[in-house]
Amino acid sequence: xxTLAEDIQAQIDRFNAGIQERNPAEYxxxxxxxxxxxxxxxxxxxxxxxxxxxxxxxxTEPDRIVIFRVCWENDEGSICCNRAWRVxxxxxxxxxxxxxxxxxxxTQSVLKFLGFEQVYKNALTGLPMGGAKGGSNFNxxxxxxxxxxxxxxSLMTELSRHIGEDTDVPAGDIGxxxxxxxxxxxQYKRLQNRFTGVLTGKGVAFGGSLIRTEATGYGxxxxxxxxxxxxxxxxxxxxxxxxxxxxxxxxxxxxLVQEGAKVLTLSDSSGFxxxxxxxxQNKLAWVMTLxxxxxxxxxxxxxxxxTSTFYPGQRPWSVSADLAFPCATQNELAEGDAKLLVTNxxxxxxxGANMPCxxxxxxxxxxxxxxxxxxxxxxxxxxxxSGLEQSQNAQRLPWTREDVDHRLQDIMAHIHQxxxxxxxxxxxxxxxxxxxxxxxxxxxxxAMLAYGIA
Ligand code: GLU
Numbered sequence: 001x002x003t004l005a006e007d008i009q010a011q012i013d014r015f016n017a018g019i020q021e022r023n024p025a026e027y028x029x030x031x032x033x034x035x036x037x038x039x040x041x042x043x044x045x046x047x048x049x050x051x052x053x054x055x056x057x058x059x060t061e062p063d064r065i066v067i068f069r070v071c072w073e074n075d076e077g078s079i080c081c082n083r084a085w086r087v088x089x090x091x092x093x094x095x096x097x098x099x100x101x102x103x104x105x106x107t108q109s110v111l112k113f114l115g116f117e118q119v120y121k122n123a124l125t126g127l128p129m130g131g132a133k134g135g136s137n138f139n140x141x142x143x144x145x146x147x148x149x150x151x152x153x154s155l156m157t158e159l160s161r162h163i164g165e166d167t168d169v170p171a172g173d174i175g176x177x178x179x180x181x182x183x184x185x186x187q188y189k190r191l192q193n194r195f196t197g198v199l200t201g202k203g204v205a206f207g208g209s210l211i212r213t214e215a216t217g218y219g220x221x222x223x224x225x226x227x228x229x230x231x232x233x234x235x236x237x238x239x240x241x242x243x244x245x246x247x248x249x250x251x252x253x254x255x256l257v258q259e260g261a262k263v264l265t266l267s268d269s270s271g272f273x274x275x276x277x278x279x280x281q282n283k284l285a286w287v288m289t290l291x292x293x294x295x296x297x298x299x300x301x302x303x304x305x306x307t308s309t310f311y312p313g314q315r316p317w318s319v320s321a322d323l324a325f326p327c328a329t330q331n332e333l334a335e336g337d338a339k340l341l342v343t344n345x346x347x348x349x350x351x352g353a354n355m356p357c358x359x360x361x362x363x364x365x366x367x368x369x370x371x372x373x374x375x376x377x378x379x380x381x382x383x384x385x386s387g388l389e390q391s392q393n394a395q396r397l398p399w400t401r402e403d404v405d406h407r408l409q410d411i412m413a414h415i416h417q418x419x420x421x422x423x424x425x426x427x428x429x430x431x432x433x434x435x436x437x438x439x440x441x442x443x444x445x446x447a448m449l450a451y452g453i454a
Contacts, residue, residue: 012041019060026109028330028355032116033060035359039437055445062089062115063096065108068158070136072150074143084155086134086162086170089115092447094128095166097200097383097390099173101135102180111135113330114173117354118383120440121376124415127387132168134159140175141295152183160188165196165393171386172201174246174329177292178213182206197393200386204398209389211404212382217251218405219381220325220352220373221259222412227348227371230420230430236260239321241346243267244328245291245298248352248379250284252325257281265316267328268298272316275301275308320344327352335360342368351375362433369429377415377436384411 002010012034019033037056044050070082085108088096098118101111111133119131136155140148163170172181181201188198195207202208211218221235228234238261242249245266253263262278266287275283286304290296299310317324317337324346326333330353333341338361341349349365350373351357357365357372365372385408392399415436422442423435448454 008042008045011045012037015041015056018057023109023112026107026112028107028109028113029116031331031359032113032355035355035362035433036116036120036437036441039434040441043438043441049449050445053445053449055448058448059090059119059441059444060116062087062112063091064088065112066159066162067108070138070151070155070158072147072154074147080151082136082138082151084134084136084138084159085111086159086168087111087115087132088162088168089131089133090119090444090448091130091168092444092451093123094130095164096132096168097122097129097171097386098132098134099171099383100176100180100184101133101173102138102140102175103135104137104139106135106137110330114354117376119444120437121380122383122387123440123443124377124418124436125380125384125387125411126414127384127411129383129387132170133173134170135173135176138175140180145179148180149183152180153187156184156187157191159184160191163188163198165198165390169197169386169390170199171383172247177201177247178203197390200389202389207389207393209385209392209399209404210401211408212385212389213247214251214254215385215408216248216379216382217253217327217352218255219384219408219412220248220252220327220350220378221255222381222409223373223378223416224323224348224350225259226413226416227350227373227430227432231371234259235323238262238323239264240323240325241265241316241319241321242325242327242352243272243316243332243356244326244353245287246327248382249325249327250288250291252327252352253279254281254284256325257284261323264321265319266298266301267316270297270299271310271312271314273298273301273308273310274316274319275305277305277307317341318344322347324349325352326356328356329353330355331358333357333361335364337361338364338368341365342370347371349373350378352379354379366431366433372432374433374436376440377419377432380415381408381412384408 419435
């Protein structure tokens with residue numbers, strides 16, 4: 001006799017074996033689907049409409065993937081060739097929406113995992129957005145502005161056929177910031193002779209939203225505040241370790257500082273810096289200039305602020321603190337790191353990056369009763385303000401900073417509430433990972449079923 005739990009696990013294993021067979025060597029995609037099905041399968045089996053509708057099979061097959069060659073000329077006059085993708089995963093609840101990533105680690109697997117996550121993250125925001133992701137194995141690091149421009153123009157020449165303000169609205173991600181969005185948007189406008197909200201994260205002078213740059217980082221902190229509030233705690237005087245030094249990390253740090261917390265670390269691919277005095281608003285402003293204007297390395301922080309230390313080739317998870325914010329990239333926090341966090345007394349981990357914790361790390365932290373805010377919920381603030389940028393573009397009216405910030409706060413509160421609705425256990429404990437996954441699932445699944453068999 002097998003128990004119900006064993007039966008459910010067997011179904012999860014069977015389903016994921018099929019995913020692996022149909023998507024060979026796409027390890028990041030396997031991981032994202034595995035985490036999702038572990039949370040959602042029991043719910044699916046309890047509800048015949050989802051089970052009999054084969055909804056999980058349908059949800060794990062992207063609507064389409066466009067793959068194309070991007071040729072461009074470098075400053076030496078040599079011809080360079082990259083590969084680019086747009087994974088249009090699911091548009092059941094709105095036009096496709098999601099960022100573009102330019103990084104040498106980009107593969108179809110990475111973009112499928114990101115596109116899959118985006119579907120449920122976008123659903124959680126309550127805004128009408130489907131999920132997509134795109135990008136290229138192009139490495140913007142060390143390239144001149146002109147080289148980046150030529151690459152972006154070439155990429156958009158093909159991508160423009162597949163996107164549109166009511167079809168698919170790309171945005172930024174790792175390696176795609178204000179500079180790249182401007183080049184991409186300029187080329188789309190030129191090709192189509194239409195000024196539309198086809199990309200988000202635009203400059204404020206040409207249709208961008210205030211707060212978009214800050215939104216992901218601020219959103220992570222707003223979500224964290226709600227989690228702490230349920231335990232009658234606040235951010236005041238808490239210490240925090242952060243990985244990364246891009247938009248998400250820096251604005252997460254800024255909001256934490258504003259809330260009275262002390263930020264101890266930041267990192268980049270070369271290592272991390274530890275500042276025991278805390279990285280205050282002035283120091284953050286210096287890092288923002290270093291990273292956005294000078295495109296420098298985080299190690300330079302120690303020359304500017306000598307009481308800090310740089311740890312080459314390491315991540316900040318060994319530093320004792322109250323809160324941890326992995327805000328760099330996928331799989332940057334493994335099981336060994338999770339053990340360190342628990343030993344060091346970390347109370348809460350909020351995922352600012354997409355899937356920064358490995359599956360084993362997530363399991364370990366949940367079993368250790370550490371509060372864990374999954375990326376789908378915690379980092380949805382960025383795409384939420386992208387959705388608000390689309391609304392402003394459609395209205396042809398810009399909103400004030402206060403207006404956008406209030407709406408962002410309301411959206412993060414709404415996401416937290418949905419996690420509580422679907423994640424609350426009998427003893428009152430909230431499983432945020434389960435809550436976020438099921439809440440996102442229900443919204444998308446119900447829309448798909450309403451359309452019939454498609
Ligand atoms: N790349 C961001 C994310 O992972 C933002 C996407 C968007 O604004 O469309 O959610």
